Amino acid sequence: MATVLPSPPRVGMVSLGCPKNLVDSERILTQLRADGYQMSADYAGADVVLVNTCGFLDSAKEESLDAIGEAIKENGRVIVTGCFGKEAEVIRARFPNVLAITGAHEYEQVVEAVHEAAPAGISPYVDLIPDAGLKLTPRHYSYLKISEGCNHRCAFCIIPSLRGDLVSRRPDAILREAEKLVAAGTKELLVISQDTSAYGVDIRGDVRQWKGREVRPHMTDLARELGQIAPWVRLHYVYPYPHVDQVIPLMAEGLVLPYLDIPFQHASPNVLRAMKRPANDAKVLARIKGWREIAPDITIRSTFVVGFPGETEDDFRYLLDWLDEAQLDRVGAFRFEPVEGASANALPDQVPEEIKEERYARIMEKTAAISTAKLAAKVGRTIEVIVDAVDEEGGATARSQADAPEIDGEVFLRDAGGLKVGDITKVVVEDADEHDLYGVPA
Numbered sequence: 519m520a521t522v523l524p525s526p527p528r529v530g531m532v533s534l535g536c537p538k539n540l541v542d543s544e545r546i547l548t549q550l551r552a553d554g555y556q557m558s559a560d561y562a563g564a565d566v567v568l569v570n571t572c573g574f575l576d577s578a579k580e581e582s583l584d585a586i587g588e589a590i591k592e593n594g595r596v597i598v599t600g601c602f603g604k605e606a607e608v609i610r611a612r613f614p615n616v617l618a619i620t621g622a623h624e625y626e627q628v629v630e631a632v633h634e635a636a637p638a639g640i641s642p643y644v645d646l647i648p649d650a651g652l653k654l655t656p657r658h659y660s661y662l663k664i665s666e667g668c669n670h671r672c673a674f675c676i677i678p679s680l681r682g683d684l685v686s687r688r689p690d691a692i693l694r695e696a697e698k699l700v701a702a703g704t705k706e707l708l709v710i711s712q713d714t715s716a717y718g719v720d721i722r723g724d725v726r727q728w729k730g731r732e733v734r735p736h737m738t739d740l741a742r743e744l745g746q747i748a749p750w751v752r753l754h755y756v757y758p759y760p761h762v763d764q765v766i767p768l769m770a771e772g773l774v775l776p777y778l779d780i781p782f783q784h785a786s787p788n789v790l791r792a793m794k795r796p797a798n799d800a801k802v803l804a805r806i807k808g809w810r811e812i813a814p815d816i817t818i819r820s821t822f823v824v825g826f827p828g829e830t831e832d833d834f835r836y837l838l839d840w841l842d843e844a845q846l847d848r849v850g851a852f853r854f855e856p857v858e859g860a861s862a863n864a865l866p867d868q869v870p871e872e873i874k875e876e877r878y879a880r881i882m883e884k885t886a887a888i889s890t891a892k893l894a895a896k897v898g899r900t901i902e903v904i905v906d907a908v909d910e911e912g913g914a915t916a917r918s919q920a921d922a923p924e925i926d927g928e929v930f931l932r933d934a935g936g937l938k939v940g941d942i943t944k945v946v947v948e949d950a951d952e953h954d955l956y957g958v959p960a
């Protein structure tokens with residue numbers, strides 16, 4: 519039976535006050551969009567309404583109270599944020615039913631309040647952020663969505679029918695948001711979209727000025743500029759189109775992390791054709807080799823689907839052999855599952871569940887062995903990490919440049935008492951297992 523997906527919750531926003539408040543509204547909405555929410559242009563279509571208030575003058579407070587009153591009357595489920603939020607008792611006295619009140623710049627709190635009021639029910643089939651990422655993104659890393667929708671029509675995917683064709687954001691708007699995120703404490707930007715390498719194909723020619731330079735709506739220009747804004751920039755959902763080769767030198771220069779998240783999904787030409795995958799390039803192994811010559815430390819992460827309709831034992835073996843050659847650093851695997859509305863559901867030769875299970879076990883065994891060997895080779899090396907958490911006993915949990923939050927491994931540190939969350943520092947790797955590293959500050 520096909521998996522039926524719930525529709526994402528919708529958030530309405532009323533933004534009052536000065537440009538700074540508008541910037542806060544944009545930042546909150548960007549985070550919510552990245553978390554899988556959709557926006558509503560009217561009260562009626564919203565599952566929850568945010569009122570971002572101004573409390574600078576009495577007249578502004580009155581205007582804020584009026585806006586809250588209107589939102590309560592028209593929708594009923596209202597969260598208040600912004601400068602006036604510091605006078606929560608005044609708001610509560612007039613509107614005891616508001617769901618939550620947070621103050622100015624309390625992005626995490628307001629986003630958390632929205633998650634509580636209208637849970638996003640994140641779905642691995644349509645959302646880019648890992649489930650665990652739905653716990654609030656800490657300040658030191660942020661997802662940066664550069665486009666919405668997708669021009670491809672992969673047979674197992676329903677994103678184009680849910681979210682439409684690719685719509686890219688203006689490059690200067692993305693860069694401005696990146697600057698704001700960094701000013702608010704972000705050290706690592708995680709660039710996301712359904713198809714990062716297709717960024718800008720819909721707004722070709724819309725060249726923008728940024729810091730006196732021309733920036734094309736193109737992945738390479740964007741990556742180069744982002745690399746000058748944030749200490750760490752990580753690219754997700756990159757398809758291996760030919761122009762991806764142009765970002766590898768940026769990795770070698772240290773502008774962008776030497777990390778590529780490429781959802782290959784399969785290697786067998788037959789299966790890729792049946793999946794209708796983009797950038798289905800037989801020479802991809804040679805290109806991976808070329809990338810490693812330019813950026814030897816590059817980490818390549820990918821996901822694969824096993825048991826796609828029509829996948830034969832030969833196709834599956836082809837995939838295992840391909841993985842032996844490709845030596846990918848991080849691999850996630852999924853058993854094919856029909857999702858309601860996907861064209862793959864109607865394909866002949868559906869693979870029986872027990873064969874999917876058996877292939878899943880085989881691919882996991884193969885990729886775990888590759889990962890173990892790759893991590894073992896890091897023992898004794900000094901690497902750069904970003905600190906995600908510290909404990910009271912002097913330990914810390916960090917990630918290397920090879921590890922995206924929530925989906926890859928971690929670096930567990932001892933004697934790390936001097937470190938703070940968000941620090942980027944050098945550590946010596948002392949040990950490794952299948953997924954994680956263990957080390958000590960250098």
Ligand code: SF4
Nearest residue numbers: 668670672675677712
């Ligand atoms: S590239 Fe394929 S899998 Fe990815 S969003 Fe587009 S249609 Fe879906």
